[in-house]
Amino acid sequence: MPLIQVLxxxxxxxxxxERPAAWVVDRLGRREDLDVELVDLRDHPLPFYDLVKPPAHAGREYPDEATAAWAGTIDRADGYVIVTPEYNHGYPAALKNALDHLSIELKRKPIAYVGYGGTGAARAVSQLRGVAAEQDMAAIRSSVAILPELMVPALRAEAFDVEMLAPLDGRLDTLATDLVWWADALKVAREA
Ligand SMILES: Cc1cc2nc3c(=O)[nH]c(=O)nc-3n(C[C@H](O)[C@H](O)[C@H](O)COP(=O)(O)O)c2cc1C
Structure with missing residues (x-):
């Protein structure tokens, strides 16, 4: 089964x-066609990108422990779901920095997006699709947009329950089914 990381x-x-991420992990965890793992960027603090060798040329040579830990974590997976907000019409700087530290670990793997915010982070997700193309990844057509009608109650709830996002279960299921298809197909192709 493919290992899918929720970033x-x-x-x-x-x-x-962390609320939408908990929902994504919960729903993916119920499926029998994938294994799921949460990856929190907070657990991988990295300096602003300052590597001498661009990751695309460095292969799996890492100059420091933090980069090795981050890249090693990402290397394990067969596919990814990024759960992202939108900051000033773009995706977060911490995510940009983290992605720029990677190359071979992501290559020829599928990636999908769950966005939240005023437009469901539509502009951030659109930008991330360009990043995926440059990193030689397959960006999945389906995405999930958590719009204010669901986000605001989930944000304000003192005790969040993943069921608050249940109206989007169908969309997430479509995303997961497509992601697994690509993850399985690309895994076979990478191994060949
Ligand atoms: C620096 C900053 C910029 C933001 N810019 C946008 C934006 O361009 N579009 C949008 O829909 N929401 C924007 N927001 C509101 C975010 O959608 C909202 O704060 C959300 O909770 C941020 O996600 P986070 O709490 O997981 O970091 C912005 C928030 C911050 C902190």
Whole structure:
């Protein structure tokens, strides 16, 4: 079964992001066609990108422990779901920095997006699709947009329950089915 990592892109102290990430992990965890793992960018603090060798040329040679830990974590997976907000019409700087440290670990793997915010982070997700193309990844057509009608109650709830996002279960299921198809197909192709 493919290992799918859910990347929690917001590192803010008071972030909303862990709520939608918990929902994604819960729903993916119920499926029998994948294994799921949460990857929190907070657990991988990296300096602003300052590597001498661009990752695309460095292969799996890492100059320091933090980069090795981050890249090693990402290397394990067969596919990814990025859970992202939108900051000033773009995706978070911490996510950009983290992605720029990677190359071979992501290559020829599929990636999908769950966005939240005023437009469901539509502009951030659109930008991330360009990043995926440059990193030689397959960006899945289906995405999930958590719009204010669901986000605001989930944000304000003192005790968040993943069921608050249940109206989007169908969309997430479509995303997961497509992601697994690509993850399985590309895994076979990579191994060949
Ligand atoms: C620096 C900053 C910029 C923001 N810019 C946008 C934006 O362009 N579009 C939008 O829909 N929401 C924007 N927001 C509101 C975020 O959607 C909202 O704060 C959300 O909770 C951020 O995700 P997080 O709490 O997981 O970090 C912005 C928030 C911050 C902190």
């Amino acid at each position: 929690l892109a917001s590192t803010r102290t008071a972030r909303f992001g």
